[in-house]
Amino acid sequence: MKFGLGKAVGLAVALGAAAGQAQCPDFTTYAQSPQGTPSEGPLGLPYMRPDPACRTFNSTAVEKVIDDMKARLKDPDIARLFENAFPNTLDTTVKYFNATENLAFIITGYVSAQWLRDTGNQFAQYRSLLSSDKELATLVKAVINNEARYVSQYPYCGAFQPPPESGLAPTVNGYAIDVIVNPPVDNQTVFECKYELDSLCSFLKLSSSYYQTTKDSSFMNTEWFNAISQIFNVIWEQSQPTFDADFNLISYYNWTGGAGSLSPAVNNGGNGEPRGAPGLVATHHRPSDDLSTFPFLTPANAMLVVELDNLASILDDAGKANNVSQQARQYSKTISDAIWNSTLVNNIFAYETNGLGSRYVMDDANVPSLLSLPYLDFLNITHPAYVATRKLLLSRQNPYFAKGKNFSGIGGPHVDAWNPWPMSQISAIFGTDDDAEILESLYLIANNTAGLGLIHESVSIYDGSYTRPWFAWANSYFSEMLLDLASRKPGLIFKENKPYVPGQ
Numbered sequence: 001m002k003f004g005l006g007k008a009v010g011l012a013v014a015l016g017a018a019a020g021q022a023q024c025p026d027f028t029t030y031a032q033s034p035q036g037t038p039s040e041g042p043l044g045l046p047y048m049r050p051d052p053a054c055r056t057f058n059s060t061a062v063e064k065v066i067d068d069m070k071a072r073l074k075d076p077d078i079a080r081l082f083e084n085a086f087p088n089t090l091d092t093t094v095k096y097f098n099a100t101e102n103l104a105f106i107i108t109g110y111v112s113a114q115w116l117r118d119t120g121n122q123f124a125q126y127r128s129l130l131s132s133d134k135e136l137a138t139l140v141k142a143v144i145n146n147e148a149r150y151v152s153q154y155p156y157c158g159a160f161q162p163p164p165e166s167g168l169a170p171t172v173n174g175y176a177i178d179v180i181v182n183p184p185v186d187n188q189t190v191f192e193c194k195y196e197l198d199s200l201c202s203f204l205k206l207s208s209s210y211y212q213t214t215k216d217s218s219f220m221n222t223e224w225f226n227a228i229s230q231i232f233n234v235i236w237e238q239s240q241p242t243f244d245a246d247f248n249l250i251s252y253y254n255w256t257g258g259a260g261s262l263s264p265a266v267n268n269g270g271n272g273e274p275r276g277a278p279g280l281v282a283t284h285h286r287p288s289d290d291l292s293t294f295p296f297l298t299p300a301n302a303m304l305v306v307e308l309d310n311l312a313s314i315l316d317d318a319g320k321a322n323n324v325s326q327q328a329r330q331y332s333k334t335i336s337d338a339i340w341n342s343t344l345v346n347n348i349f350a351y352e353t354n355g356l357g358s359r360y361v362m363d364d365a366n367v368p369s370l371l372s373l374p375y376l377d378f379l380n381i382t383h384p385a386y387v388a389t390r391k392l393l394l395s396r397q398n399p400y401f402a403k404g405k406n407f408s409g410i411g412g413p414h415v416d417a418w419n420p421w422p423m424s425q426i427s428a429i430f431g432t433d434d435d436a437e438i439l440e441s442l443y444l445i446a447n448n449t450a451g452l453g454l455i456h457e458s459v460s461i462y463d464g465s466y467t468r469p470w471f472a473w474a475n476s477y478f479s480e481m482l483l484d485l486a487s488r489k490p491g492l493i494f495k496e497n498k499p500y501v502p503g504q
């Protein structure tokens with residue numbers, strides 16, 4: 001999303017926590033100055049949760065995890081970061097929820113729209129609680145149901161407007177007004193129709209993780225199967241090359257910006273760079289919402305491999321749609337083979353390829369990225385291809401790695417090359433077993449919240465200034481990582497070397 005540069009710009013601003021309650025401050029504003037009593041560690045981080053009356057969803061299970069973690073963590077500053085970050089999605093982003101209608105609308109932070117990608121990740125840290133907290137599980141099911149509706153109607157789009165039942169007004173996206181997109185979309189339902197393959201993976205991931213924890217298959221309704229079928233259509237269409245054997249143009253989707261829209265016009269009639277057909281699935285924009293350089297994004301394809309397998313597993317487990325499950329496994333295998341066959345050279349994964357021999361060796365800041373391949377469950381952190389690629393990504397050989405006196409990590413053209421994202425340090429932690437590396441990344445993040453105790457989009461390597469005061473996904477990802485350390489490396493962060501798993 002290009003909406004997050006610096007402070008709140010004039011467009012598409014969400015009303016903030018518990019919109020409609022006049023006494024509740026706008027969270028974008030609230031998040032830009034320290035609130036509450038500082039934590040007792042050297043960083044003295046503020047308490048940034050909104051007032052209870054302004055929170056958009058309450059969960060006693062979530063409160064218990066916060067208490068459990070605070071009691072165990074040895075560093076009060078890390079405890080405070082967790083306390084602010086873990087509940088951020090529920091505290092601030094549930095704009096609409098009606099269990100009877102089975103619909104929920106979750107905003108990304110200060111833009112009042114629902115991104116498939118963000119939503120899937122915003123709830124990841126609550127996963128283990130879904131079996132014990134019925135109300136929270138009902139909320140996640142309602143998110144899945146709302147997204148099934150979006151995906152079955154507009155499988156190429158990534159960000160959406162509130163469901164009509166909510167009575168919430170759609171948000172005008174100034175950057176989408178002059179965009180020409182095919183197939184065309186209705187801006188009462190779609191906020192932005194950039195096609196990003198990982199958005200579809202996120203929908204699959206949310207569905208699978210919900211099922212795996214709850215064993216409730218009731219979300220697999222007609223709408224949901226329609227969405228799956230649309231995802232298969234996209235996979236097929238986007239596996240086709242730019243030209244057939246006679247150089248006829250093959251285009252199922254094209255997107256181009258006109259005057260006034262933020263992104264520039266896109267080459268080749270809005271199709272982007274020409275491509276071959278190596279068995280990978282093309283994307284048009286990156287997970288940062290920036291235009292892809294080459295269409296085959298390795299990490300998004302890796303995520304697709306994993307999520308198609310998960311889809312097959314939950315369908316088999318629920319005893320449903322065997323043909324869909326078989327198709328999912330077949331696609332997963334084809335794509336996996338193509339990743340290993342066409343993106344790897346000397347054990348180094350390319351970030352993007354075109355299936356014709358060109359490759360772009362780099363990594364971008366958020367997820368899915370190459371650095372996050374183990375987090376995505378595509379490979380093991382000890383795999384030689386990950387070890388070699390990771391070493392390159394965290395060096396000058398990755399053009400978007402940067403290091404300065406305040407901060408270091410991987411950035412991207414979305415902000416710029418000298419503003420790495422804390423999310424890249426989180427991915428780095430998921431990708432290593434080395435205690436020293438983990439602590440270095442953890443404290444790079446903790447030391448660089450501009451004293452605000454929340455996780456931001458990007459941080460300047462030169463002066464520690466940041467972008468996006470309210471970014472729910474980044475907060476979720478941070479707390480998911482800390483919960484992972486709680487079970488994987490308790491001695492590193494806890495007073496006692498005893499693993500902790502929420503909900504157990």
Ligand SMILES: *[C@@H]1O[C@H](CO)[C@@H](O)[C@H](O)[C@H]1NC(C)=O
Nearest residue numbers: 051052053054055056057058
């Ligand atoms: C959450 O609980 C507080 C009381 O602690 C209440 O004022 C608030 O309305 C609740 N929020 C929701 C969405 O129910």
Ligand SMILES: *[C@@H]1O[C@H](CO)[C@@H](O)[C@H](O)[C@H]1NC(C)=O
Nearest residue numbers: 097098099100101102103165
């Ligand atoms: C939820 O939706 C149902 C059906 O539209 C409606 O009757 C009910 O009033 C709604 N509940 C709330 C709390 O808005």
Ligand SMILES: *[C@@H]1O[C@H](CO)[C@@H](O)[C@H](O)[C@H]1NC(C)=O
Nearest residue numbers: 170171172173174177187188
């Ligand atoms: C939808 O598009 C029309 C025509 O460009 C524009 O006037 C309107 O403001 C847009 N509405 C939203 C919610 O984006």
Ligand SMILES: *[C@@H]1O[C@H](CO)[C@@H](O)[C@H](O)[C@H]1NC(C)=O
Nearest residue numbers: 182183251252253254269271
């Ligand atoms: C754009 O995509 C549509 C299908 O959505 C297709 O009919 C049209 O030919 C494409 N145009 C170009 C220039 O690629």
Ligand SMILES: *[C@@H]1O[C@H](CO)[C@@H](O)[C@H](O)[C@H]1NC(C)=O
Nearest residue numbers: 229232321322323324325327
């Ligand atoms: C699976 O079978 C159903 C029912 O026959 C059919 O509607 C659907 O298109 C099939 N899906 C796939 C992926 O084969």
Ligand SMILES: *[C@@H]1O[C@H](CO)[C@@H](O)[C@H](O)[C@H]1NC(C)=O
Nearest residue numbers: 334336337338339340341342
């Ligand atoms: C890689 O490509 C070669 C040649 O196209 C093929 O024979 C081989 O089976 C492929 N390997 C995998 C793992 O897909």
Ligand SMILES: *[C@@H]1O[C@H](CO)[C@@H](O)[C@H](O)[C@H]1NC(C)=O
Nearest residue numbers: 374377379380381382383433
């Ligand atoms: C990774 O591989 C190593 C060695 O094969 C194994 O010991 C370890 O359990 C694996 N880790 C994960 C997370 O699968």
Ligand SMILES: *[C@@H]1O[C@H](CO)[C@@H](O)[C@H](O)[C@H]1NC(C)=O
Nearest residue numbers: 042043439440441443444447
């Ligand atoms: C974080 O800040 C502390 C001082 O408060 C410093 O000792 C430590 O080296 C810093 N860690 C990193 C990784 O920057």
Ligand SMILES: *[C@@H]1O[C@H](CO)[C@@H](O)[C@H](O)[C@H]1NC(C)=O
Nearest residue numbers: 405406448450462463464465
């Ligand atoms: C950036 O680093 C400088 C020098 O280490 C420090 O004085 C400053 O407070 C840092 N800025 C932020 C926003 O953390």
